[in-house]
């Protein structure tokens with residue numbers, strides 16, 4: 001089969017394939033690897049994953065749209081995912097979100113024109129003891145504050 | 159009250175996740191060696207005798223669940239570790255995986271050999287990227303050291319283990335949704351019965367699903383015995399337990415205490431009381447799915463049976479504390495919003511109910527509600543209770559019904575004053 005992903009994708013799939021009795025069960029790992037490489041899951045990427053796993057594209061699509069972590073449109077280089085669930089909300093997450101919206105001049109779910117920042121609201125991140133929390137790309141920023149947020153935004157803008 | 163720190167000795171320190179560290183400071187796979195020596199029938203009996211109850215939320219006796227696996231089945235048997243940890247207020251499994259991944263792995267190996275599984279899947283929520291990497295590395299170490307692979311600890315037993323990342327969906331913590339998700343499908347709960355996946359589970363094969371913390375209890379039970387484990391906590395609620403405290407206390411965080419520890423003692427003494435000199439108003443004792451307790455009701459012990467008796471539940475032991483400057487309707491909006499976003503949508507009462515609960519609370523909080531809305535909220539909750547495929551329906555209805563019932567006068571005040579009394 002023609003290789004449409006980078007080497008890393010195939011290496012990871014090779015490593016784990018022995019653990020699954022069928023290819024469909026590798027769908028989430030494959031989507032994670034594909035998104036890691038391409039930044040988001042386009043229609044074309046869904047087709048590529050479907051071809052690789054030899055399953056219908058509709059099966060890929062219905063899964064992609066079920067899970068919050070798969071992006072069906074491009075996201076900014078810095079993806080700020082604010083937890084606004086109960087424990088974070090009790091500790092001021094709403095203020096952080098409003099601050100980010102104002103500073104970036106965008107609304108929740110949007111990306112800045114230069115493609116640098118995306119801000120979104122997510123549900124409990126499992127870090128409520130150090131609330132409020134913001135997941136920036138893969139990393140958790142715990143005990144987050146307006147000051148820390150300003151530093152992060154300014155650091156990336158220059 | 160008997161008390162001994164068994165999990166959280168070195169939480170917060172750095173580089174505790176390696177095999178060397180685990181050998182030096184913890185069970186170090188000696189519990190596995192002991193289990194092999196004992197024989198796994200005895201291990202199973204020991205876990206039964208310990209009274210260990212599942213730490214994922216339902217508190218089901220672990221040894222009994224393992225006993226549901228059919229004997230002499232031709233099919234492969236699977237052990238699935240539920241590391242989805244998405245119940246609002248809960249962050250204990252993350253600590254176990256970050257600081258002592260080998261404790262969970264050793265517990266999983268012993269458990270797998272007891273139920274005769276040759277494959278272990280760790281289903282970890284997708285957001286735990288760092289923890290998944292730590293687990294990958296720890297599993298690799300365990301393979302290299304011969305605790306996993308073709309010949310576990312020289313016994314000739316083959317056992318494999320792999321980390322499988324979820325992708326952001328609270329409902330995948332529900333065990334049948336988790337299994338569908340693992341199979342590469344949408345994470346939608348399966349219709350019950352069967353009530354347990356013991357006979358028809360993952361890939362239609364016999365399966366046990368256990369929570370991270372449940373399995374992390376196994377090495378200590380094997381190593382120190384059922385009697386020792388039972389020395390913590392009241393009858394039928396045994397062991398040391400990780401309690402997650404968040405919200406309006408001075409020192410939120412993870413506290414390891416024996417089962418049955420008093421909630422007020424945890425709040426007042428361990429966590430330094432309510433922040434900003436304010437007063438306790440309410441608390442969720444077991445994640446956002448647990449009915450809230452009023453300040454007076456917080457005089458309760460933290461174990462499965464005491465909290466059930468108090469009309470709530472221990473659940474995932476995620477305690478969220480609310481101070482008296484907080485509007486309970488705003489808390490209800492956050493709660494309803496969560497369930498609306500996370501409902502998988504299969505059942506009408508759940509999908510529509512969570513949406514209406516949120517809308518009604520938004521209207522009431524803004525001072526635009528009617529007194530009849532309060533009964534409507536209760537009606538919607540009653541309609542969700544017991545009418546849905548999975549327990550998510552109750553998880554939505556119970557906390558929201560508890561708020562309107564227990565804080566009715568605050569709801570009414572919003573209607574009468576046509577505004578939120580907590581705003582200026």
Ligand SMILES: Cc1cc2nc3c(=O)[nH]c(=O)nc-3n(C[C@H](O)[C@H](O)[C@H](O)COP(=O)(O)O)c2cc1C
Nearest residue numbers: 212213214240242243244331332333368369372549
């Ligand atoms: C809506 C819902 C969400 C759940 N989320 C989790 C979870 O994140 N982690 C977990 O271990 N159990 C969760 N459970 C409980 C599991 O279905 C299952 O009972 C548990 O994993 C069994 O393990 P245990 O017996 O070791 O507790 C959830 C249940 C429901 C109904």
Ligand code: SF4
Nearest residue numbers: 502504505508546548
């Ligand atoms: S109760 Fe809700 S979450 Fe559970 S299956 Fe029905 S719609 Fe899905």
Ligand code: FES
Nearest residue numbers: 083088125127128
């Ligand atoms: S509520 Fe924000 S991390 Fe749990």
